Amino acid sequence: MRAKQRVTxxxxxxxxxxxxxxxxxxxxxxxxxxxxxxxxxEYPEPSELDVFEFYAREQWNGCVVKKGDFLFDRRMFPDFxxxxxxxxxxxxxxxxxxxxxxxxxxSELIVPEINSNVKFKDIVGQDKAKQKCKIVEKFLLAPxxxxxxxxxxxxxxxxxxxxxxxxxxxxANAVNVPLLPVRATKLIGEFVGDGARxxxxxxxxxxxxxxxxxxxxxxxxxALNRRFQEIRGDVSEIVNxxxxxxxxxxxxxxxxxxxxxxxxxxxxxxxxxxxxxEIEFILPDEKERLEMLKSYTxxxxxxxxxxxxxxxxxxxxxxxSGRDIVGKLLKTALHKALLTRGKVKQxxxxxxxxxxxxxxxxxxxxxxx
Numbered sequence: 001m002r003a004k005q006r007v008t009x010x011x012x013x014x015x016x017x018x019x020x021x022x023x024x025x026x027x028x029x030x031x032x033x034x035x036x037x038x039x040x041x042e043y044p045e046p047s048e049l050d051v052f053e054f055y056a057r058e059q060w061n062g063c064v065v066k067k068g069d070f071l072f073d074r075r076m077f078p079d080f081x082x083x084x085x086x087x088x089x090x091x092x093x094x095x096x097x098x099x100x101x102x103x104x105x106x107s108e109l110i111v112p113e114i115n116s117n118v119k120f121k122d123i124v125g126q127d128k129a130k131q132k133c134k135i136v137e138k139f140l141l142a143p144x145x146x147x148x149x150x151x152x153x154x155x156x157x158x159x160x161x162x163x164x165x166x167x168x169x170x171x172a173n174a175v176n177v178p179l180l181p182v183r184a185t186k187l188i189g190e191f192v193g194d195g196a197r198x199x200x201x202x203x204x205x206x207x208x209x210x211x212x213x214x215x216x217x218x219x220x221x222x223a224l225n226r227r228f229q230e231i232r233g234d235v236s237e238i239v240n241x242x243x244x245x246x247x248x249x250x251x252x253x254x255x256x257x258x259x260x261x262x263x264x265x266x267x268x269x270x271x272x273x274x275x276x277x278e279i280e281f282i283l284p285d286e287k288e289r290l291e292m293l294k295s296y297t298x299x300x301x302x303x304x305x306x307x308x309x310x311x312x313x314x315x316x317x318x319x320x321s322g323r324d325i326v327g328k329l330l331k332t333a334l335h336k337a338l339l340t341r342g343k344v345k346q347x348x349x350x351x352x353x354x355x356x357x358x359x360x361x362x363x364x365x366x367x368x369x
Contacts, residue, residue, distance in 0.1 A: 023095040024065065029056075029082040030103040032070060046102050053100045066091045118169045124295065124322065125288040126163050129156070129279045133171050136256055140175040140211045143254040153246050153257045153274050155219075157264040158281030161323025164260040167281075168215040171258075178209045184221040187238055195222070196241035203245045203252055210254030219259035223271040239271060246274040283321055290314035292322055296330050297344075305343040313349055320356075328356035 046052040060071055065084050073080045085103055120130050136154065139146050156164040165181075172179035180202065187195045206212040216222075222238045246257060261267065264278070284292065293310045317325060332352035337344040 024087055024089070024092040024098045026086075026088045026099045026101065027065065027094065028085040028087070028101045028103055029071065030085050032081040032083040034079055035081065049100075049102060052102065056100045057094065057096055057098055060094045061096065063094045064091065065094060116169045117173060118166050119173060120167075120170045123163050123166055123170060124292050125284045126167065126281055129163075129167060129281055130170075132277060132279050133167060136171060137175050140171075140177050140213070140254075140256065143211050151256065151276055152248065153276055154259075155264070155272070155275040155278045156258060156260040156281060157278060158262070159283055159321055160262050161321030161327075162281040162283060163322055164281050165215070165217060168213065168258050168260070172213050175211070178206075178212045179215055180206055180209070180212060181215045181217065184216050184218045184223075187222055195238035199238060199241040199245060203255065206255045207252045210252070212255055214255060214257045216257070216259045219261040220263045220266050223259070223261075223267050225266055225268050239268060243271065243274065246271075283319065284325075286314050286318070289317050289320065289325060292325050293330070296326060300330075300334055300344060302334070302337055303343050305345040307346045308344065308349065309346060313353070316353055324356065328359070329353060332356070 055075075056071075059074055063071065065071065065087055067084055067086055067090060069084045070081045071084065072078075073082070120133075123130065136151050139150050143150065156167065158164065168181075169179060182202065187198050202214060206214050222242065245252070259275070264272075290310060293313055297304055297308075297310065313329070317329065320329070329349065329352050332355060333344055333348040336348040336351060
């Protein structure tokens, strides 16, 4: 049994009827929200109260409730809670004749908070990518002027850790528009239809916030080439929903979709053809690696020893991404220095570099024999 079903059954256990009064005549409920905040969660609004009343009686029939209890939806909006504002009589059982009254409430739009002040000048290298983002910036500043020429779908591709996410954040900050980020793996729901519904909810949210950027990371997880979809059959419905939104069948003005992937070659051709622009992110060259080393080490909480040779380190880190330099080299070296309570020495960098290169992943021997 799913965890959320266990939570629901705990709130509505018919065994509580031992202590119940007669059947509930009237229950006043108020939408309370979800137990956890997420990117896609919207507050559902009961539109037809007669229909909602029947819907509520059907799924909560037999539940014993009192003022202050929560009733969790188990069907259309799993885990969405309604708080019992009042019940007559108290501690009574919901039956087929129970009247439900929904208290008015202000619909809340949950917007993910991106705590980032990244700017384009903070991104080392990737000059071509930043230049191509300028046209998107102009569109978001004046979406009405572009019409059919608006850049709506853009693909960021390149090795991991090369600044794709940072660039999306910098773009959003440059024009002061909301950024709705999501990992594509999170779109693959537990049940058939979950992923497609979340795609549409994502675009509905973006439309309300427009102009807006949708950033889908790990895009290859849902936009696989069709030859892989036998392995992941649930992906096809998500792809179809995504194509519908990217094609603009439902006109949603002022929305830019940016997808990011490390494996462009695995993308489905039908999906890839929807991108007007493909922007490549490359590994930093030696000059850029040196710039990164100087920039990041200047923010160290302890000083560098005189024997540290950043020029040498820039040469030795060929093939490293920006993320590798920060996470595998600089952070490891700094932690080693903190343990000795001294300055960061060349020895610390040498040890960190050796460890990083030893961690390079290789397929197990004999795996493909």
